[in-house]
Amino acid sequence: MIKELFLNHKGKTFDKWSAYLDVYDKLFTPLQDAPISILEIGVMNGGSLEVWAKAFPNSKHIVGVDINPDCSGLTFEDNRISMVVGDANDKDVISRICTTITDTFDIIIDDGSHIGSDVIRSFNNYFPLLGNDSLYIVEDMHSSYWQEFGGALRTPVTSMSYFKRLADMPNYEHWRLKLTRSEYLKRFSELYDTEIKDTELSTIHSIQFFNSMVIINRKKYEQNLLGNRVILGDECVVKPDLPLSNGTTIAPLQVTAIDDWQYDPFEMAYRINRLSKEHNEHTL
Helix, strand or coil: CHHHHHCCCCCCCCCCCCHHHHHHHHHHHCCCCCCEEEEECCCCCCCCCCCHHHHHHHHHHHHHEEECCCHHHCCCCCCCCEECCCCCCCCHHHHHHHCCCCCEEEEEEEECCCCHHHHCCCCCCCHHCCCCCCEEEEHHHHHHCCCHHCCCCCCCCCCCCCCHHHHHHHHHHCCCCCCCHHHHHHHHHHHHCCCCCCCCCCCEEEEECCEEEEEEECCCCCHHCCCCCCCCCCCCCCCCCHHCCCCCCCCCCCCCCCCCHHHCCCHHHHHHHHHHHHHHHCCC
């Protein structure tokens, strides 16, 4: 249904890769009748906003944000569509969205500059605006492999590297370390002058990686825990005492959790740079 709306669209131009349409078709079709609010960073000609308006007939707000001043000339017949012109990561722009339109969204799509630092800042700034059981989607992640966008395959500070780190967040209860979630992202915070609170990171329920797309599902912290063991059945020949563990949590399990920080790509890069500097100073 969603894919058909894109393929049959008449009106303002949109620009999406065909693989995205298949993902959106599966992801959004169950939400089509819901009274959602959606925000898209980077809309260019505004065609995607028109498609979202048709795809979600009961939606409350459809907001587009674009840094191109020419977008100020975009007009829409549907009064649910709002266009905000400016840098999406500018505090004034975020404040304008929250105070004049809405401060809570169900779907946020980042199709902005695709520059790694912008992608990371946008996530930190806008993920907290999502409600429960909501979606944060980043398009065109192929740029994270390209130097022109601050990317590279093995570089540990790309946007893809950031989201790979976020993939550890749903399993935080198993780290069993004094390390906080935000401390785990410290190098990104220092490098890009951006941060996100532990309370926000604790709401990351799942992360999916597709070709050039990352999808993060947000749910309440309580919904992201492993919960209790469920052991049911009438026959227990191999391990007769197994039912005794029914209803227990994983917390009492005696295991050793370690942080091999010396293998952290950031620390390794730091040591290499330090050794290289010492070598150069020694050879002068």
